[in-house]
Amino acid sequence: MVRQQKERELAKLAWNKFISTHGNKDNFAFTAVVSSILPKSLLLDMNDRELPIPYDLFSEWCSSYLSGDWAIMERPNGFIVCLVEKKDAQLIQDEFEVVGSKKITQASKNTYPIGYEDEQYAALAGDLGYVL
16 A cells, blocks of 8 residues: 555656546557566665665656656556656657557557566666666
């Protein structure tokens, strides 16, 4: 329960609020497949800071870099993030690369799979100030 509350705090808008406010017309969505847990060897960074799971780390990145409204929801084997601003969508595409075709989902008519994977965890954590 504590983890879920932390996740909700990381998104700019709660998922249902985002969908009710922005619908799924002109927004952008990105999906990724990542682990829902960390290996036991990666629970703390070298400064004894608790490391977030890959989903939370991506949420933290979004909080740091996106300027418009956005929301994120954990899904089995990954997550989906929705946003409104085209410049924010471009930031995600530049950082994580689109790795498949656009799909229409309940969240957006423009849902793209991105290349954020477990192997990129260390680089993204370093970008956000964690010391691995």
